[in-house]
Structures are given as structure tokens and as C-alpha cells.
Amino acid sequence: MTEPVWGPVHQDIVGLLADHPADVPAVVDHLTKLQDLLVRLPPLEESCPLADFNKLYLVITSTVLDGLYDDRFTDPAFLARLDVEFAARYFDALRFWTDSHPSTPKAWSCLFQRMRGPDARPLPSAAAGVNAHINYDLPFALVTTFDSLDSEPVDGSDQHRDYLEINKIFAERIPELRRGYLDHWQLMIDMVNGDIDDWYQGELVEYTRNVAWRNAQKIWRCRHDPDARECERMRLDDNAALLGRLLLSPLGAFLQ
Template sequence: MSDVVWGLVHRDIIDLLADRPVDVPAVVDHLTRLQDLLDRRSRPDDACPVADFNRLYLTITERVLEGLYEGFFADVVFLSRLDVEFAARYFDALRLWTDSNSRCPKAWSCLFRRMQGPDVRPLPSAAAGINAHINYDLPFALVTTFDSLESEPVDGSDQHDDYLKINNIFAAQIPSLRRGYLDEWQLLVDMLNGEVDDWYQGELVEYARNVAWRNAKKIWRCRNDRVAHEQERLRLDNNAELLGRLLLSPLGAFLQ
């Protein structure tokens, strides 16, 4: 299956995923190289939904890196570590899918399967990737980050404030990113809607990230209980899969 999915760039993607980035510049480099490989894999009549998500993720991560350089965040160590742990879960999902491993999260599998499916559209693909990465990956990335820093998720802390600042980056980038996925007729409808679409999609991302923070606190409390931890993982994976399928469905595409 995997050689069909990645085609001529299959070996290059395997080699890229074998290398784990250790800092935010390395994450940006990985995402950039992955984007190049995914674009080379795609043809005009063979859209790649992972490329649609990766393009958005790369843009947001580049803005985060700029914020780290410009002193936008109070706790640079925390934000940098979180960015690396967050990206690692995306790369791990890609690696598991490439290896045809059944442990690939269902939240991601529903998007990866679309690489061979009909009527793959850019905006639903990007939205499904955001769903998997925020609703499934992010809570666990937060827990791993706090555990490695011997800290814990506390509302109102510097770490929480920095976490919320990412919402501002999304809000600033969503309008141009979203329009880049639209067809000409969709751009006309978007123009008629004014700023409504930008506003509610920004609100959805902010809401999802707030829920991810709350889920991270729940997972943190049961992190040493293997059974409870696995129950939370399954719950989040199942929920993200259901939402991902909706986003990728004809109804989901219409609503977007």
C-alpha cells in the first residue's frame, strides 16, 4: 500500500521520517522538505490531502519560529519543546501509515486513506488534518512536554498564556490560508460573506485548542495509570476520527 501512496518519492519520505527533529528550526526544515516531496508526488489530477494540511502546518510553524526569535513568548523553553513534541506526533503518524502499521491513529488514518480516494478537496483535507493534530495529538504533546520539563499544566501560568498566544497566530493566518484552498466560485461566495467565515473558523480553532488544554489536564492526572491513559487515548482518537470523517464527507465539504 505505502509504495502506491508515495509513488516515486516513497524512499525519500521514509528517509526523512527516520530523522527526528530536535528543535523548532529542524521542525520547519522537516515540514519544508516534506512539502517538497508531497508536491512532487502530486499531479494536477491526483491531489494529495496530506500536502494540503502540511502546507498550512508549515506556515503556522514558521510564524511560531518567528515569534520565538522576536520574544513573543514568555517561556521559550516550554513553547519550543511543545512545538517539537507536537510535530513528532504528526511525523510518527506518517511513519506508521507508511509502514502499514495498525497502530496509526484512526484520527490520521481517515485523512491518509483519502490519498487514493475520489474528489479530494484542499480545504476539507486541511481541516481534517487540523482536527487530527489538535483534537488528538495536542493533548498528548502537552503532557509529554510538561513531563519532560518536570512541570504541569496550570491555568493562568506563563506556559498557558504562551499556549493561548498561538491562537493569535492562527487568527492572523487563517484568512489568507483558507482562501488559498478555495476555487474561483468559492472565493466569490467568500467575498459575499465578508469576514464571517474567517471569524467562525478562527473561533473553531480557538475552541478546539482550549478543549485540547482541558484534555491534557485530564490525561496528566491519569498519566501513570496505564488503563485510564489508554481509555483517554481511545476516546480522543475515536472522537477525532468521527469529526475527520464528517469534515471529509460531501456534507462537511459543503459546510466549509
């Protein structure tokens, strides 16, 4: 008999994924409950590679929610809808993987496959998840969001400025998040490097999110052409999967 994908927490995760978060507080709640389950997943348990990403995603999403409460954004309806659509793609990937469905994106599969070992270092694991979520999920989440709001991805718009505001949230949270993945000896090296590591990782996130915006604009222009849209989906999935495998390779351990 084949062991369930999620081992002893399989039914709990299936039950969690059966619900679809409809707003940002619900997304935060789902990510929190998922984190509690992932850290119990054997054989890696506390060092589960997916938990390393989910923890980062939870922190960033919680900060976005705080920003919505604090009127940080010009168009909160756009940001809230984008957050929900963005999370939906992550949860969809988890559902596909749970069902061993062939539609599981390759960008995510390379990380999901590591949950049973061999172990991957925490920072590369988190980076692989960010890669899949931004390089593959985000462009399509943007297109779905704009379509639902009868708007479009225009440079310099209120929505674009709010989108760029998320880069600032990453910049604010990256230092503490990154150091949370480091061992004691790595923290010593980090102290020697000063703010350099924080700076370049912040720049990398900003660049990656800018590319995702451009890809969303490209998909937007062909959104009514199923063949062209599928071609873009496959291109983004292949590229993100290639980068994900690199991040999770021995070479990616240099990130740690």
C-alpha cells in the same frame, strides 16, 4: 508486488522520516521538505489532501518560529519543546502509515486513506488534518512537554498564556490560508460574507485548542495509570476519527 505507500517518492519520504527534528527550525525544515514531496505524489499530485494540511501546518509553525526569534513568548523553552513534541506525533503517524502499522491513529488514517483518491476538497482536507493534530495529538504532546520540563498544565500560568498566544497566530494567518484553498467563484462568495467566515473559523480553532488543553489536564491526572491513559487515548482517537470522516464526506464539502 504491492506499490509502496508513497509511490515514486516513497524512499525520499522514508529517508526524511528517519530523522527526528530536535528543535523548531528542524521541524520547519522537515515540513518544507515533506511538502515538496507530497505535491509530487500521484495520482492527485498538486491536489494531495495531506499536502493541503501540511501546507497549513508549515505556515503556522513558521510563524511560531518567527515568534520565538522575536521574543513573542514568555516561556520560549516551553513553546519550543511543545512545538517539537507536537510535530513528533505527526511524523510518528506518518511513519506508522508508511510501515502499514496497526498503531496508525484512526484520526490520521481517515486523511491518509484519501491520498490515493477519491479526491477531497482542499479546505476540508486541511480541516481534517487540523482536527487530527489538535483533537488527538495536542493533548498528549502537552503532557509529554510538561513532564519533560517538570511542570504541569495550570490555568493562568506563563505556559498557558503562551499556549493561548498560538490562538492569535491562527487568527492572524487563517484569512490568507483559507482563501488559498478557495476557487474563483468561492472567493466571490467569500467577499460577500466579509469577515464572518474568518471570525467563526478563528473561534472554532480557539475552542478546539481550549478543549485540547482540558483533555491534557485530564490525561495529566492519570498519566501514571496505563489503563486510564489508554482509555483516554482511544476516546480521543475515536472522536477525532469520527469528526475527520465527517469533514472528508460530501457533507464536509460545504466547508469549501
